[in-house]
Amino acid sequence: MxxxxxxxxxxxxxxxxxxxxxxxxxxxxxxxxxxxxxxxxxxxxxxxxxxxxxxxxxxxxxxxxxxxxxxxxxxxxxxxxxxxxxxxxxxxxxxxxxxxxxxxxxxxxxxxxxxxxxxxxxxxxxxxxxxxxxxxxxxxxxxxxxxxxxxxxxxxxxxxxxxxDTPGFATTRLDLAAIVEAVRMVEEGVASVTAIDRALELGRDHPIGPLGLADRLGLDTVLSALETLALELGGRFDPPDLLFEKVEAGDLGRQTGTGFYEWENGERVGPASPNPTVETRSAEASER
Structure with a gap:
């Protein structure tokens, strides 16, 4: 051959x-x-x-x-x-x-x-x-x-x-669908950055969660890809406001050291801001 x-x-x-x-x-x-x-x-x-x-x-x-x-x-x-x-x-x-x-x-x-x-x-x-x-x-x-x-x-x-032959083929569409929903979950305070990624890393045996993947790909690259798919496939791929904010701030992920995580030497060292916490009521408030 x-x-x-x-x-x-x-x-x-x-x-x-x-x-x-x-x-x-x-x-x-x-x-x-x-x-x-x-x-x-x-x-x-x-x-x-x-x-x-x-x-x-x-x-x-x-x-x-x-x-x-x-x-x-x-x-x-x-x-x-x-x-x-x-x-x-x-x-x-x-x-x-x-x-x-x-x-x-x-x-x-x-x-x-x-x-x-x-x-x-x-x-x-x-x-x-x-x-x-x-x-x-x-x-x-x-x-x-x-x-x-x-x-x-x-x-x-x-x-x-x-x-x-469709926009994003199969794998890119699946990756971006997971990323866009994960970013929305951070915006809505559903769970912390780490918890969202662990849901797929540990719960579904993914090698990396959607927010970590977005940081690795580059948030500017993700934003551009989402904008393209949104034009072709509709609002389900509309980029969340938080993604625009991070790109405008220059927080592009692993390449700049900050995205949804902080990065050192190409490795995640902890979540960046915003990193939602799930608030609970105090015991005293529950008893009233």
Whole structure:
């Protein structure tokens, strides 16, 4: 299996390393030669092997003969369409074109192809810690493309889930739904920051609660994502006032040291303000 990875992002590193471990030959493409070679080194370290990967700044050298091409360049939609049209002219008819690292609809990106049925999207949920992969089926994606992509992702010892091409896909929508409700619970004084997160960390075996996750992602990033989903999907994703307040104050989470938690050296050290307490009546008041 020959795989071309276009782009030098963290997602590209993860996918390239998984392919190497599955004995695929990988070619990594980027515009900057230094970034390409740094990425090759990073992928080799992650995969624990130094063979079967080449880096290039030449598109034809990257995609020629590839069975699967991942576009993880992060380009704007028009530039991405141009790139994929160029790729399509260089690869075989049966080559899969897989689009990731984009907030654009996969359906819109694929519209520029002569054979849009060969395209679908990919979202690696957490390149550092998870092997869960969303495969995003565009309106044009054929059943054969979907099935071949599922088989390929499974061959990488990763877990694919197939989702429709909708805003936020599945995992992002679920994460943001939990985050927005958790922030509202803080606003309403339902429970403390720590208690809200423990409800899912200990009660539902989540690795991190929604408020801790929001801090890790960056509250500015969360706010932007919620605003986008609110426009697409309605008021259930409207960002709470408290989130606006924290972003405006520069309290963006782990990156700034303060969000819903205080952070030191990348670790949570305690809840930040506001941190509601659940008030109780005194014994004397209860007896009156």
């Amino acid at each position: 020959d795989v071309a990875v276009l782009g030098t992002s963290t997602t590209g590193h993860a996918l390239a390393a998984w392919c190497l471990r599955s004995d695929a030959a990988v070619r990594l493409y980027g515009d900057d030669a230094n970034a390409v070679m740094d990425s090759v080194d990073a992928v080799q370290r992650r995969a624990g092997r130094e063979d079967a990967i080449d880096g290039t700044t030449g598109l034809e050298a990257a995609v020629g003969g590839a069975d699967v091409v991942f576009d993880l360049t992060g380009r704007e939609i028009d530039a991405r369409r141009d790139l994929l049209a160029e790729v399509e002219a260089l690869v075989a008819v049966e080559t899969l074109l897989v689009v990731g690292d984009t907030s654009d609809r996969i359906t819109a990106v694929a519209a520029g192809l002569r054979r849009p049925g060969r395209a679908l999207g990919i979202h690696v949920v957490d390149p550092a810690e998870s092997r869960l992969v969303e495969l995003v089926v565009a309106e044009q994606t054929t059943a054969d493309t979907r099935d071949r992509a599922v088989s390929f992702v499974e061959s990488l010892d990763t877990m694919p889930i197939v989702v429709r």
